[in-house]
Amino acid sequence: MRIDVVTIFPEYLEPLRAALLGRAIERGLLSLGVHDLRRWTYDVHKGVDDSPYGGGPGMVMKPQVWGEALDEVCAGDPAPRLVVPTPAGRPFTQAMAHEYAAEPHLVFACGRYEGIDQRVVDDAATRMRVDEVSIGDYVLVGGEVAVMVIVEAVARLLPGVLGNPASAQQDSFSDGLLEGPSFTRPEVWRDRAVPDVLRSGNHAAITRWRRDRAIERTFERRPDLLAALPPDALDKHDRAL
Numbered sequence: 001m002r003i004d005v006v007t008i009f010p011e012y013l014e015p016l017r018a019a020l021l022g023r024a025i026e027r028g029l030l031s032l033g034v035h036d037l038r039r040w041t042y043d044v045h046k047g048v049d050d051s052p053y054g055g056g057p058g059m060v061m062k063p064q065v066w067g068e069a070l071d072e073v074c075a076g077d078p079a080p081r082l083v084v085p086t087p088a089g090r091p092f093t094q095a096m097a098h099e100y101a102a103e104p105h106l107v108f109a110c111g112r113y114e115g116i117d118q119r120v121v122d123d124a125a126t127r128m129r130v131d132e133v134s135i136g137d138y139v140l141v142g143g144e145v146a147v148m149v150i151v152e153a154v155a156r157l158l159p160g161v162l163g164n165p166a167s168a169q170q171d172s173f174s175d176g177l178l179e180g181p182s183f184t185r186p187e188v189w190r191d192r193a194v195p196d197v198l199r200s201g202n203h204a205a206i207t208r209w210r211r212d213r214a215i216e217r218t219f220e221r222r223p224d225l226l227a228a229l230p231p232d233a234l235d236k237h238d239r240a241l
């Protein structure tokens, strides 16, 4: 998979070259290109933003600069997928992470200020798939951190990136529920013991216990996820929790 990121703060994306993802890049499991948007400016001040038509606070990123940047970064690629993080985007989900993990080429546009002139997205959409995506209901200063979130969620799904692929299968949300609590040694820590069932070796009981804790936690923290489950997902026992 090829990933390109266009940003006015290329150094902000350096953490993607560290640790697990850095090793995946070194191993050629994915390639990452980070491009400074100012490379496509043409004025001495390397301006990338201007005042918003219609007034209002803040600045908007200029269409000309973005248009030329995306033309070059997407050049020669029949089907890049452009992802633009924005608070106004469609919610990013684990399902989308799986969708993106199947793409040969992802291009990320990092907005700053109040965002990017809408015509950039509209123009790009005439020749590639464009997703305006939100990673949550809050406002960041720029799209760079959101890109790192999305890239990490996608890259960990690529074959060979995670040491233990099973953990990507048993992800939170993979069965529509939140993960329940986890424990490791010591058996007792600050007078708190690990639940007996987890040391019983009774795998049916352990599976049931884990599912019960997952349902309880989902009910407690994300009732919306419970409501979204297919009707037959929870049995009588589950509903009695």
Ligand SMILES: O=C(OCc1ccccc1)c1cn[nH]c1
Residues within 6 Å of the ligand: 085, 086, 087, 111, 112, 113, 114, 115, 116, 133, 134, 135, 136, 137, 138, 139, 140, 141, 142, 143, 144, 146
């Ligand atoms: O703040 C975000 O993106 C950066 C951004 C982009 C455009 C204008 C302002 C800020 C964001 C929040 N949830 N998902 C994305």
